[in-house]
Amino acid sequence: MTAEIVRRTGVPTDAVADVVVVGAGACGLVAALRAKAAGAEVIVLERDASPSGSTAMSSGFVPAPATRFQRATGIDDDSPQRLQDDILAKSEGNSDPDLTRLACNTIGPAMEWLSDAFGIDWVVLDDFLYPGHSRHRMHAVPEKTGEALLARLLGAAEVAEIPIVTSACVTRLFEGEGRRIEAVEVERPGGAHEVIGCGALVLACNGYGGNPDLVRRYIPEIAGGPYFGHAGNRGDAVLWGEALGARLEHLSGYQGHGSLAHPQGILISWALMMEGGIQVNTEGQRFSNENGGYSEQAVEILAQPGAVAWNLYDRRIHDFALAFPDYRQAMEVGAIREAVDVAALAAVTGLPEGALGKTLREVADLQAGRAVDRFGRDFTTKPALQQPFHAVKVTGALFHTQGGLMIDDQARVVDDAGKSFPNLFAGGGAACGVSGPSVSGYLSGNGLLTAIAFGFIAGTSAGVSARP
Numbered sequence: 001m002t003a004e005i006v007r008r009t010g011v012p013t014d015a016v017a018d019v020v021v022v023g024a025g026a027c028g029l030v031a032a033l034r035a036k037a038a039g040a041e042v043i044v045l046e047r048d049a050s051p052s053g054s055t056a057m058s059s060g061f062v063p064a065p066a067t068r069f070q071r072a073t074g075i076d077d078d079s080p081q082r083l084q085d086d087i088l089a090k091s092e093g094n095s096d097p098d099l100t101r102l103a104c105n106t107i108g109p110a111m112e113w114l115s116d117a118f119g120i121d122w123v124v125l126d127d128f129l130y131p132g133h134s135r136h137r138m139h140a141v142p143e144k145t146g147e148a149l150l151a152r153l154l155g156a157a158e159v160a161e162i163p164i165v166t167s168a169c170v171t172r173l174f175e176g177e178g179r180r181i182e183a184v185e186v187e188r189p190g191g192a193h194e195v196i197g198c199g200a201l202v203l204a205c206n207g208y209g210g211n212p213d214l215v216r217r218y219i220p221e222i223a224g225g226p227y228f229g230h231a232g233n234r235g236d237a238v239l240w241g242e243a244l245g246a247r248l249e250h251l252s253g254y255q256g257h258g259s260l261a262h263p264q265g266i267l268i269s270w271a272l273m274m275e276g277g278i279q280v281n282t283e284g285q286r287f288s289n290e291n292g293g294y295s296e297q298a299v300e301i302l303a304q305p306g307a308v309a310w311n312l313y314d315r316r317i318h319d320f321a322l323a324f325p326d327y328r329q330a331m332e333v334g335a336i337r338e339a340v341d342v343a344a345l346a347a348v349t350g351l352p353e354g355a356l357g358k359t360l361r362e363v364a365d366l367q368a369g370r371a372v373d374r375f376g377r378d379f380t381t382k383p384a385l386q387q388p389f390h391a392v393k394v395t396g397a398l399f400h401t402q403g404g405l406m407i408d409d410q411a412r413v414v415d416d417a418g419k420s421f422p423n424l425f426a427g428g429g430a431a432c433g434v435s436g437p438s439v440s441g442y443l444s445g446n447g448l449l450t451a452i453a454f455g456f457i458a459g460t461s462a463g464v465s466a467r468p
């Protein structure tokens, strides 16, 4: 199954819809809901037998400024501009400014619309300030999981009577006159093919994290680590975009994560590091500023001996971490080690006791303000690490890519010359994101931000342009 463009007009179709959406993650479902609300008949085509995408694998936290949900939590001084400033600060000004403004202005109204139209409840997480965010603005469904977020969006699609055709992998786009996408071809698991005609097409099939060739081509520094996103995201939007002459931007941008329990493959919250934990390599030595950012830490870890590190922390942090379902799961499978003192810690981790003791003494000095960290971390804001200790072995992973199709302010895909394709739209991981061209540009929540905000715009524009 390869992603292809076929240049042919008037291809016979098995079915037709005003708007066809490729992918049933957050972006595709929000786009479908908006297109339907605009008066268009919509079909969503999803390659999996049961929709999941990276959306269901995610934590489901969506940053949105100045919403009524945020105000109800007592936060009344946030604004799209503040979110924009935070995003640009994290990417050191390298995020596309127009896309960043578009996403920040759209996400609040999109979240309120999902609540008004489909009763999706949002809670604002005000117990932990995500690194780089100047306000508490992470919204989640009450269950606080990506799985529940996807379930709510699927429920809304059911209420809106939007058909979601599963086990339907889109392999070809038919490009007709005037660069209009006239139809798509779907491949079924048994090998059968169907052609669906469309008035407008929304690409919501995420990025290329599940395509090892593209990962090696665009982000070789993370190719040695595991991919922890949805395996079915094989870069089809990028491949179609290349073949169409679309403008592709920031393909070297991605979200990594420097705290995936190894070999169990369970996400260990970065909050452990923010609360005072440290990471050491197999030689028992720190190698970075752990408060720099969890995304770029993935690359730091992959550069260490054996491409692993140990998260070291104490009981206070362990008790705090127990609030995270993933952490409890890591406990259940035995990934979390406990040790009464440094000697026991060395024994349960296999780390050299001498180096480990030296590192912990150095960290105690940094915490007490007796020394300055050579990596630039300020330890003085959190309590000193105390025995008994806890530890978990982790590696760096690729979560999702951030580059993709450049879109205009109506989420229409644009070509290399900056001209928009007439009926081709994109959002979420299929489109260029707001994280800039490198791993360090990812601010927590940039993924679902562009999935929901750009899905909202793409669906509205596609629906308005293609409705009867």
Ligand SMILES: Cc1cc2nc3c(=O)[nH]c(=O)nc-3n(C[C@H](O)[C@H](O)[C@H](O)COP(=O)(O)OP(=O)(O)OC[C@H]3O[C@@H](n4cnc5c(N)ncnc54)[C@H](O)[C@@H]3O)c2cc1C
Pocket: 022, 023, 024, 025, 026, 027, 028, 045, 046, 047, 048, 051, 052, 053, 054, 055, 056, 057, 058, 059, 060, 061, 062, 063, 168, 169, 170, 171, 204, 205, 206, 207, 228, 229, 230, 232, 233, 234, 236, 267, 399, 400, 427, 428, 429, 430, 444, 445, 446, 447, 448, 449, 451
């Ligand atoms: C572990 C983890 C935690 C995360 N936590 C957060 C978080 O808390 N907050 C946040 O903002 N972001 C988070 N993210 C990122 C977030 O999950 C993604 O940015 C977001 O889900 C992207 O949404 P999407 O709709 O573009 O893609 P997806 O949800 O991946 O949906 C794409 C869909 O397209 C389908 N598809 C692909 N190709 C085809 C094809 N050819 N034909 C038909 N269907 C196709 C796929 O099967 C998939 O269902 C996390 C990611 C991971 C991996």
